[in-house]
Amino acid sequence: MAKPARKRQPKRKPPQLLPPWKVLLHNDDKNEVPFVIKTIMDLTPLNEQDAKLRTVEANDTGVALLLTTHKERAELYQEQFQSKGLVVTIEPAS
Numbered sequence: 001m002a003k004p005a006r007k008r009q010p011k012r013k014p015p016q017l018l019p020p021w022k023v024l025l026h027n028d029d030k031n032e033v034p035f036v037i038k039t040i041m042d043l044t045p046l047n048e049q050d051a052k053l054r055t056v057e058a059n060d061t062g063v064a065l066l067l068t069t070h071k072e073r074a075e076l077y078q079e080q081f082q083s084k085g086l087v088v089t090i091e092p093a094s
């Protein structure tokens with residue numbers, strides 16, 4: 001009795017890491033610091049201390065790195081922050 005032919009799985013490339021993108025918070029003159037901190041905490045996994053540090057950095061220097069993620073998520077963060085009236089840009093992290 002012949003053995004049934006085994007189906008061969010197509011060779012797959014190992015999953016590649018998606019290129020990283022920076023999510024940058026820019027300082028503005030219209031939003032209060034507590035609102036910015038709360039918004040960062042609401043929209044990202046950052047805790048209160050990290051949200052405060054980034055808010056102060058953006059206030060003092062004009063811009064702060066919020067986090068680094070893949071492009072699609074970075075674009076989502078950008079849209080969410082803009083919907084709250086905050087200025088966030090994204091750029092490749094390379």
